[in-house]
Amino acid sequence: MPWILLLLAGLLEIVWATAMKQSHGFTRIMPTGVMVIGMIGSFWLLALAMRSLPLGTSYMIWTGIGAIGAFLVGVFMFGEAANIGRIIAAGLIVSGMVVMKLTS
Template structure:
């Protein structure tokens, strides 16, 4: 169950990272509220997952999910470049996440 909590925490990390773009420097109430709530949920779920997972593994997977998801959403939502090198680096992050999951 810890891995499920960690995965959901990673999704909320993606949510708050993307939400930061929409807050426009925390000047828009709706996106700011969503972003803060997503931050709290993400960290709370990470804390729950870390009851049963090693802290290094849990934190690395959490940030990896957030990093990969945010990078992909940035390409889709904001037109961030999707170069071969960038996609290869995202692939390396995914490989690292998978390795940590299967070795833990």
């Protein structure tokens, strides 16, 4: 169950990061509201997962899900570059997450 909570927390991190981009510097009310609610939910679920999971593992997986998710949203929704260097960097983040999970 804590891994599911951590996954959901990471997915909400993607939501709030995307909403932050769409808020245009907090000048648009709806995306700003989605961002705040997403942040609260993400932090709450992370805190629940941390009841059972180690701090370092939880935080690394949470930020990794958010980083990879935000990268993918940037590429597919906002047309950001997906060059070889960025793809390799994302792959390294994923491999780090896998190793952290396997050794926890």
